[in-house]
Amino acid sequence: MSDRLALLGEAIVNNKYDIAEEVHNIRFSKLQLTPEQKREFQKIEQQIMQVRADFIEIFGRALIDNNDEQLSIDRVKEWGERAGSFIFNLGAPLDEALKDSSDYRKVIWKFIQESNSDMDLSADCIFKIISIIDPLLDHAVYYFSLTFVHHFQQSLNNAKKAFMELSVPIVPLIPGVGVLPLIGNIDTERAALLMEKTLEQANKLNLQHLILDVSGVLIIDTMVADQLLRVISALSLIGVKTILTGIRPEVAQTIVSLGLSLNQLTVKSNLHQAFKELQLVRQ
Missing domain, CATH: 3.30.750.24 (STAS domain)
Structure with missing residues (x-):
């Protein structure tokens, strides 16, 4: 089973940009952007694509290293902290950013389903994949949200501090x-x-x-x-x-x-x- 998981993981890693692009296109099609917003979005599109591809790669690596759960969690935590900071600095609302999780889940499983025709994965193997991927998605949402909220709270504290200092003007x-x-x-x-x-x-x-x-x-x-x-x-x-x-x-x-x-x-x-x-x- 480990060999098949590793083979599938390598396929995900090798196709991470294609998978990330599919997720990206789904999300982009749902956004109601003005022409000006689209132009601004295009300036950072490559950065967003890289963040997505890095996330996809984590799942591939998790299948390759399927016996080291903590390593995968550490990777997700590092990504969640980095992505949470990145998205916060873009000014995107948290609820919109979290909608990505269902799209990631949908596209990753679509890729696994398409790969299954060549790999002929057993039921036990599918259940093992579920036990690896689904918890990692939950961990990603947690660390991403935690980082985003931390930055948001810090921003509020900074704004409050600035207001307080301005509220004592001689x-x-x-x-x-x-x-x-x-x-x-x-x-x-x-x-x-x-x-x-x-x-x-x-x-x-x-x-x-x-x-x-x-x-x-x-x-x-x-x-x-x-x-x-x-x-x-x-x-x-x-x-x-x-x-x-x-x-x-x-x-x-x-x-x-x-x-x-x-x-x-x-x-x-x-x-x-x-x-x-x-x-x-x-x-």
Whole structure:
């Protein structure tokens, strides 16, 4: 049986590009591409074909090395990680990419069926082929998906990090004076970043005064209020005086109900008032 499996495996390896092209044509015929998308697709078509051919070869090698299951799994894992990264970087959605698995299965078995007329494979041999090929397809889907999702999660984390850094923007108004408009909700992660980036930018811009505008903060609870006070205290330690503006009436009620005192702070109703008084002080 091993000789027949090896013979079939060699046939798959030798015809990997033809098999890959058939899979490719099936998938391409299902895609609804605009003329511009087709032109862009043609630029990477050879790379995609090579990825497909490499995948087909794994199944041929698995039949040749039919007594070494771990070797085949290792090959599939390496391919899945490489192909998952490649497809993710193309910007293809995961659900579309996974549709390839049924086409691979269909075309590979078609090739085996056509080869059977020459090789006269026994029923035991067919069952052995099934026991080798089908689990490898499942492993391929797993490692491909795992890699794709990993890159997707990494991309989301990078986007979140970039957004978080942009969400603490100190805007210089005049030499020594800047404004930090806070917008949206402040969670624990953003609060920690607020402390780090505010001190860093205030020092970099050589500020003496910072207007901290909270009119865009939807909710100020104990954690948010405490963190804002910590930031203001830290700024005072590096010589930056903070003016708090934009406290809405409902936020003021919340701060009072929390028992927080703003007696130590300079508070103005809005950004314009704070900037106007700063200009008078600096004249």
